[in-house]
Amino acid sequence: MAAAPYVVIGGGQAGLQICDSLRRLGYDGPLVLLAAESSPPYQRPPLSKKFLAGDLEAERLYFRPSSWFEKNAVELRLECTVTAIDRAARRVSCADGSVVDYARLALATGARIRPLACPGADLADICYVRSLADSEALRARLPGAARLAVVGGGFIGLEVAAIARTLGKSVVLYEGLDRLMARAVSPTISDYYAALHRGHGVDLRLGCGIAAIERTRHGLLVRDANGGEVEVDIVVAGIGVVPNDEIAAAAGLECRGGIVVDAQARTSDADIVAAGDCTWHYNGFLAREIRLESVQNAVDQAKVAAASLLGAGEPYVQVPWFWSDQYDVKLQMAGIGMPHDNSALRGTTASGSFSLFYFRDGRLVGADSVNRPADHMACRRLLAQGTMVTAAQVADSEVDLMQIARG
Amino acid sequence: MPKVTYRHPDGREDVVDVPVGWSLMEAAIQNDIEGIVAECGGGCACATCHVYVDEAYADRLPAIGDMEGDMLECTAAERQPNSRLSCQIKMSAELDGLQVTLPDRQT
Numbered sequence: 001m002a003a004a005p006y007v008v009i010g011g012g013q014a015g016l017q018i019c020d021s022l023r024r025l026g027y028d029g030p031l032v033l034l035a036a037e038s039s040p041p042y043q044r045p046p047l048s049k050k051f052l053a054g055d056l057e058a059e060r061l062y063f064r065p066s067s068w069f070e071k072n073a074v075e076l077r078l079e080c081t082v083t084a085i086d087r088a089a090r091r092v093s094c095a096d097g098s099v100v101d102y103a104r105l106a107l108a109t110g111a112r113i114r115p116l117a118c119p120g121a122d123l124a125d126i127c128y129v130r131s132l133a134d135s136e137a138l139r140a141r142l143p144g145a146a147r148l149a150v151v152g153g154g155f156i157g158l159e160v161a162a163i164a165r166t167l168g169k170s171v172v173l174y175e176g177l178d179r180l181m182a183r184a185v186s187p188t189i190s191d192y193y194a195a196l197h198r199g200h201g202v203d204l205r206l207g208c209g210i211a212a213i214e215r216t217r218h219g220l221l222v223r224d225a226n227g228g229e230v231e232v233d234i235v236v237a238g239i240g241v242v243p244n245d246e247i248a249a250a251a252g253l254e255c256r257g258g259i260v261v262d263a264q265a266r267t268s269d270a271d272i273v274a275a276g277d278c279t280w281h282y283n284g285f286l287a288r289e290i291r292l293e294s295v296q297n298a299v300d301q302a303k304v305a306a307a308s309l310l311g312a313g314e315p316y317v318q319v320p321w322f323w324s325d326q327y328d329v330k331l332q333m334a335g336i337g338m339p340h341d342n343s344a345l346r347g348t349t350a351s352g353s354f355s356l357f358y359f360r361d362g363r364l365v366g367a368d369s370v371n372r373p374a375d376h377m378a379c380r381r382l383l384a385q386g387t388m389v390t391a392a393q394v395a396d397s398e399v400d401l402m403q404i405a406r407g
Numbered sequence: 408m409p410k411v412t413y414r415h416p417d418g419r420e421d422v423v424d425v426p427v428g429w430s431l432m433e434a435a436i437q438n439d440i441e442g443i444v445a446e447c448g449g450g451c452a453c454a455t456c457h458v459y460v461d462e463a464y465a466d467r468l469p470a471i472g473d474m475e476g477d478m479l480e481c482t483a484a485e486r487q488p489n490s491r492l493s494c495q496i497k498m499s500a501e502l503d504g505l506q507v508t509l510p511d512r513q514t
């Protein structure tokens with residue numbers, strides 16, 4: 001009987017990276033990638049940026065040409081949703097009734113959108129942006145729409161708002177908290193982005209959640225929690241994601257707001273690893289457990305997971321990084337700057353090119369850079385190496401941070 | 408369709424047809440050329456699609472933007488006068504025959 005394959009569940013960036021890394025590390029046995037969507041693995045970041053704007057076609061989002069899967073003997077099964085893992089039998093079951101035996105298993109199940117919960121949230125035409133199909137659906141509706149309501153002042157909502165304004169739509173954006181991207185950035189950055197969006201004509205309503213959505217003759221009526229109401233053509237919600245950890249939990253794997261993995265990306269079952277948005281993991285760089293939704297985490301943790309499947313067991317010790325494009329402004333984040341007890345500004349907010357460096361107990365813990373990529377790259381290197389810098393040093397634009405990083 | 412040659416550090420060459428409007432990074436990814444990592448997928452945010460451009464084509468390339476210039480200071484392999492980020496070079500008919508050399512590392 002042929003040896004059972006290594007099986008990867010999840011056709012996103014982490015799942016693809018696990019397959020890629022397994023082959024690069026020399027695994028030459030059978031390998032199966034089970035992907036729930038109908039498209040081969042593709043990049044998600046452009047879905048709320050260039051792709052939504054109509055500047056890219058879907059085929060340009062794919063990570064690999066179809067020939068790659070053949071060349072690397074990766075059996076890609078599309079539209080294959082895994083419904084259960086039987087650890088005793090080492091077998092996964094799929095929604096179409098098929099089963100796949102595994103020798104070892106990798107979970108890269110990702111996350112799914114958190115749906116709106118208010119009255120009217122079940123109206124079929126409320127848009128979200130998570131999958132290629134989501135973004136395609138929204139993109140197809142934009143030409144026929146003049147008025148958008150965006151629910152949620154996080155990265156996705158703000159990127160969608162920026163694209164919509166660039167396309168000339170009117171945009172009302174609702175954020176229940178009193179500032180934008182509150183979970184990820186400091187008030188200085190939130191305020192800068194609030195001014196940026198208002199400057200581009202977004203009707204930004206902070207501290208204002210939505211209460212209900214109703215269908216009208218000509219569109220959708222959004223009632224907000226403060227008693228206001230606005231009629232729009234499209235409602236787009238970006239209020240976060242939920243990790244897909246249900247099949248892992250049902251199989252008895254430890255889950256805590258994500259599939260729990262150790263620094264080697266191993267779950268509580270020695271034959272099963274997990275990587276990407278779906279994991280609650282220990283990052284040696286942060287020296288704590290966290291769940292991260294990012295390209296960086298998907299890629300770096302997937303590499304660790306692949307090595308662990310092969311028994312190499314190198315730990316995950318990576319500096320988190322992230323970026324967001326809104327209008328012509330690029331926000332790049334290095335490290336985890338929240339919380340912090342001190343910060344230092346490099347450059348000026350008035351110039352539109354600045355970084356805010358964050359310190360905790362005298363140590364650099366992260367930086368948010370606005371149209372200032374060199375600071376971002378220097379910060380990543382400083383953090384990775386644990387190089388000591390002071391707030392005074394980073395605040396002085398004459399001090400060459402990359403030179404300090406290079407030592 | 409215009410062609411681009413990607414030369415590997417060991418001297419191997421891959422010749423690829425690149426649709427007009429695509430970036431050299433995208434063409435490398437879609438043709439499975441090793442040596443272009445492109446962690447950020449073309450956002451000019453990661454400096455892992457660094458290439459050295461053949462001098463003969465230097466004049467025909469789009470100018471280096473501020474962001475790209477900054478990111479080129481942060482490449483893993485040393486920046487040379489002919490260093491570019493391949494995500495920022497869009498293919499055009501004029502660039503037909505372009506040759507680029509890949510650095511020995513991107514991260």
